[in-house]
Amino acid sequence: MWASPFVRLVKLTLEIKGIQYEYVEEDLVNKSLVLHKYNPVHKKVPVLVVNGKPLVESLIILEYIDETWKNSPRFLPENPYKKAQLRFWCSFVHEQVFETMMLVLTSNGEEEEKAVKEFFERISTLEVEIKNIFPEGIQVIDQKNVGLLDVCF
Numbered sequence: 473m474w475a476s477p478f479v480r481l482v483k484l485t486l487e488i489k490g491i492q493y494e495y496v497e498e499d500l501v502n503k504s505l506v507l508h509k510y511n512p513v514h515k516k517v518p519v520l521v522v523n524g525k526p527l528v529e530s531l532i533i534l535e536y537i538d539e540t541w542k543n544s545p546r547f548l549p550e551n552p553y554k555k556a557q558l559r560f561w562c563s564f565v566h567e568q569v570f571e572t573m574m575l576v577l578t579s580n581g582e583e584e585e586k587a588v589k590e591f592f593e594r595i596s597t598l599e600v601e602i603k604n605i606f607p608e609g610i611q612v613i614d615q616k617n618v619g620l621l622d623v624c625f
């Protein structure tokens with residue numbers, strides 16, 4: 473499912489970390505037996521298979537990759553409080569921001585206007601709160617200096 477933002481999130485992470493992988497496309501209208509086998513609960517993509525073992529849910533996959541391939545860049549800080557804060561904002565982007573973004577793209581008229589307003593409200597919330605997580609200011613992002621929240625965003 474080439475257009476899946478969740479799949480792209482995992483591909484982007486693998487590419488930033490320099491990990492070679494084989495990409496297998498899934499037809500979500502006609503799901504394969506492999507998808508049923510590797511993600512029997514949700515039957516969704518992405519699924520990352522490492523040494524025959526499947527991992528599902530993009531944010532969980534991202535953390536797994538970061539903890540397994542400890543090469544730079546590290547996506548999450550060691551500090552448990554900072555880590556918890558970043559996890560919270562990643563799931564906010566992943567769920568709340570993404571949900572309204574999809575609504576903007578798929579609605580019309582009044583519903584679209586409402587969705588656009590909601591989208592900007594959520595982005596503004598993130599923009600204000602992010603300053604508490606990064607009091608030192610937003611830094612330039614490049615391949616060596618990128619965090620979990622950057623990737624999610």
Ligand SMILES: N[C@@H](CCC(=O)N[C@@H](CS)C(=O)NCC(=O)O)C(=O)O
Nearest residue numbers: 476477478500516517518529530531
């Ligand atoms: N929370 C999941 C969402 C994954 C997801 O919704 N994948 C969609 C493609 S964008 C899917 O596989 N949909 C198939 C279905 O719902 O049957 C994640 O972050 O990995």
